[in-house]
Amino acid sequence: MIELLVKKSILDLKPYIPNDYKYKYKMDANESPFNLPGNVLKSIIKNLQNLELNRYPDTDSRVLRREISKYIGVSFKNIIVGNGSDEMINIIINTFADKNDVVVSHFPTFVMYRLISKIAGVEYIDIPTDEDFNVDIDALIQTANDRGAKLIFLCSPNNPTGNLITKEEIIKVINATKSVVVVDEAYFEFGGKTIVQEVKNFSRLIVLRTLSKAFGAAGIRTGYLVAGDKIIERLNSVKLPYNLNTISQLIAIELLRNKSEILKRVQLINKERDKLYNEMKKIDGIKVYPSGANFILFRVDNGKKVFEGLLDRGVKVRFFSEGRLENHLRVTVGTQEENKVFIDVLKEVIKK
Numbered sequence: 001m002i003e004l005l006v007k008k009s010i011l012d013l014k015p016y017i018p019n020d021y022k023y024k025y026k027m028d029a030n031e032s033p034f035n036l037p038g039n040v041l042k043s044i045i046k047n048l049q050n051l052e053l054n055r056y057p058d059t060d061s062r063v064l065r066r067e068i069s070k071y072i073g074v075s076f077k078n079i080i081v082g083n084g085s086d087e088m089i090n091i092i093i094n095t096f097a098d099k100n101d102v103v104v105s106h107f108p109t110f111v112m113y114r115l116i117s118k119i120a121g122v123e124y125i126d127i128p129t130d131e132d133f134n135v136d137i138d139a140l141i142q143t144a145n146d147r148g149a150k151l152i153f154l155c156s157p158n159n160p161t162g163n164l165i166t167k168e169e170i171i172k173v174i175n176a177t178k179s180v181v182v183v184d185e186a187y188f189e190f191g192g193k194t195i196v197q198e199v200k201n202f203s204r205l206i207v208l209r210t211l212s213k214a215f216g217a218a219g220i221r222t223g224y225l226v227a228g229d230k231i232i233e234r235l236n237s238v239k240l241p242y243n244l245n246t247i248s249q250l251i252a253i254e255l256l257r258n259k260s261e262i263l264k265r266v267q268l269i270n271k272e273r274d275k276l277y278n279e280m281k282k283i284d285g286i287k288v289y290p291s292g293a294n295f296i297l298f299r300v301d302n303g304k305k306v307f308e309g310l311l312d313r314g315v316k317v318r319f320f321s322e323g324r325l326e327n328h329l330r331v332t333v334g335t336q337e338e339n340k341v342f343i344d345v346l347k348e349v350i351k352k
Contacts, residue, residue, distance in 0.1 A: 089112050191293060
């Protein structure tokens with residue numbers, strides 16, 4: 001009986017149930033390998049004592065938005081915050097796409113664009129990338145125009161491949177289509193390339209960001225988007241009140257006020273990423289892709305066997321098996337110790 005009442009668009013969806021793997025080294029989720037600095041944690045704990053948790057949070061996250069504004073150089077009026085990039089994507093799709101409208105992106109990329117589109121009953125079209133996972137910008141533009149796409153999602157640096165899409169390519173997409181163009185910059189700090197300032201010049205541009213990656217705060221589920229005045233007004237009409245809890249707001253504010261110290265770790269991670277990439281390239285039997293993020297994608301002949309071999313030795317990475325990603329794995333850049341363990345174990349597994 002219940003199945004007859006469920007939306008048809010989600011009947012084939014399955015709940016997200018993480019695998020109960022045992023591991024020592026967690027290198028699968030693109031998290032920072034570092035906890036917050038001790039002085040920042042102490043300040044957070046001290047400030048927690050002054051919170052009135054019996055009160056609802058600031059529904060507009062005004063202090064947090066002003067801190068983000070200082071960080072990115074865009075007015076706080078052009079910023080919305082929420083529970084990670086996922087909530088931002090949900091708000092965007094539910095604002096601009098009616099049932100049976102079209103959303104266009106590229107494959108492979110962040111799975112939530114497709115999932116949230118499906119939940120909303122929106123048609124999702126992905127454009128295949130080339131053998132090195134570069135986006136076919138012309139094909140994407142043509143499909144968006146032919147199908148009258150309401151939204152285009154571009155991820156740069158792209159998850160899970162690490163590719164960067166240039167500013168010129170993004171502007172080309174904006175100028176050549178009538179769609180709202182969403183650029184997901186979740187990993188921006190590692191690649192160093194951003195288009196966020198262009199929200200002042202392009203009324204159909206939205207930029208997504210998060211504190212989960214470079215800021216090392218995946219546990220507080222805080223993301224934000226940046227857009228022009230008219231888009232912000234529309235998105236705010238869909239955003240639910242009190243959407244970001246008081247504790248997450250407090251921690252996010254503290255992180256941004258200590259951004260110089262926290263973002264020094266990006267340099268360490270990038271240095272380790274480059275070392276890891278060079279070491280992986282020396283191993284016979286794998287293809288390694290360059291990355292502008294905090295992870296590296298690589299291909300082997302038997303992905304499942306390598307994944308299980310790594311896991312048996314205590315190293316958990318991400319295994320892909322869909323389409324172009326068959327036999328590909330993604331490793332998150334860890335600490336110097338974690339990366340050394342990964343390389344040693346990978347060499348051992350590949351030889352078998």
